[in-house]
Amino acid sequence: MIATRARPAESDGSLGRNPDEGARRMNIVDDFEGGTPTRVNLADDGAVRCDPVTSMSGSQWFYWCVRVDGLERGATGRIDLHWPRRWTEADVPAGAERETVSRMTGHDSFAEVLPSCIHLSEDLLHWSPAENVEGDGGRIAIGLRGTGKPFYLATQIPYLRPHMDSLLEFARGAAPGCVRQIGRSQDGRPLWEIVLPATGGPAAQRPTIYVQAYQHLTEFSGLHVADALVRHLLGDAGASARAGLNWQILPCVDVDGLHVGVGLRKNWPAGHLRATNPNRDWVTRTWPEVAAIHSFLESQVREGTRYVAAFDLHNGWKDRIASGATYTVFPPGEADDGYIARQKDLIEALYHGTDHERPGVGHYWPHRTGGRTFTHAFKAITGGLASTTEFSRFLWWNRAKGAFEPARPDHPRRYARDMAGVLSEHFGNA
Known part of the structure; x- marks a missing residue:
């Protein structure tokens, strides 16, 4: 399990600002069925940075899912989802066909598409789109408001x-x-x-x-x-x-x-x-x-x-x-x-x-x-x-x-x- 605790801050938790002190107990968990290995760190502004451990960033095969624990009812927080650099031609195995190279490296709209594809769930069965999401290049900022219950975040709607x-x-x-x-x-x-x-x-x-x-x-x-x-x-x-x-x-x-x-x-x-x-x-x-x-x-x-x-x-x-x-x-x-x-x-x-x-x-x-x-x-x-x-x-x-x-x-x-x-x-x- 990988977890972190967000430290208290003074703002209202809107995107681009520090989470409030109600988010100080927010934990990010990845070791459950459907979860994906994720490195977690605390950003300088108090947001929680998540870096998926995957070689499929920037591609149709990218998938990320974590559970958020400890966000108190009414508390606000922010998760910054980053992903590794996209594959380049240097990463493609020698001898691969030209079309393979294109499939692995030609995903120019990934960063544009992904912010609208973040979903939330309380039970891994029923999912709804996240409402407070912004993207810029290699990062997605996800604004959260706690309900007092654990919930899940995913880049699509998983089937488990x-x-x-x-x-x-x-x-x-x-x-x-x-x-x-x-x-x-x-x-x-x-x-x-x-x-x-x-x-x-x-x-x-x-x-x-x-x-x-x-x-x-x-x-x-x-x-x-x-x-x-x-x-x-x-x-x-x-x-x-x-x-x-x-x-x-x-x-x-x-x-x-x-x-x-x-x-x-x-x-x-x-x-x-x-x-x-x-x-x-x-x-x-x-x-x-x-x-x-x-x-x-x-x-x-x-x-x-x-x-x-x-x-x-x-x-x-x-x-x-x-x-x-x-x-x-x-x-x-x-x-x-x-x-x-x-x-x-x-x-x-x-x-x-x-x-x-x-x-x-x-x-x-x-x-x-x-x-x-x-x-x-x-x-x-x-x-x-x-x-x-x-x-x-x-x-x-x-x-x-x-x-x-x-x-x-x-x-x-x-x-x-x-x-x-x-x-x-x-x-x-x-």
Whole structure:
């Protein structure tokens, strides 16, 4: 745990001034599930300076979350969030492709975007935007007013173990028997699949949609969308989307990462697979989670399941990529013209039916490690259309407003609703 105490001062605690003496007991805590390692110091003006310990500053992968304890009711304080310098070309591994260099160093709007993406919570489940935030270059100043209770600060809306427990409880209550264990993680945790048979006739005769999320630690946006999709499909509003389609949703691939927590990753034992990328493991399948999903899909195909499409949900790899941007990653020659044409029709339908900026169709993104991803495995096993869908960590494209806006809790729900409707219309009669 890292903690500090702010010393008393005389001002009213507004941004740019010293916190008042009621903030003298304010502690910053980082050793909880979802917390991130943070160095804490007392600034000369009495504010608490937080420096996240991360190499992902200035990028789409940046994530920071701490708990604030001891801020008395009505007391004011200020946290100054700093981040290390951004990566430069000198930091990028030798031999990396040009696009990799661009992804790691080309995040010019990071400092502009982040101040509007600070959120607060008292329970890690319900979040609201922070109201008193200013940014200038490599620092964000967060003005605080105490309620007498501990609260959390984060640079986005995290999705943590309580969220997953709530989702599984909801699914089991709404559709008994729909939650199935298909394997275990490296640390022995169950890998859950939510299977929702079509309601409009024999399920065996209906096409199946497969969705998975959270191959990568802290890519919470995909988890939020998967959660929202399950809740939508099991509610009255999602009944039509279930009539003609079977749905299989695996909301969390990296269950160990979700349970161990970002801030506690130092507790992973030596040699843990967490040092590798599961989305480059679909050929060798050394991750037990990857092997279990691969075997599950193979067994489903043997039993006659007709997969028509899969969506692998991630956070975007550009700072201003539009949430919901769906694309394929097949090298030339790996997918025939007919497959690419069907994929293009599907992605165009999603583009026009949901809020995101632009579709990407049939292109190959040259992964730095050269490994085949989930989409390659799904196509090889099932023959179905396989897509990666990227959601922005900090921003959401609002088609109605024609502009980006900070991510909010209703955005995943809106996207899940639209996605279900588009896929129902596109495949319902397949």
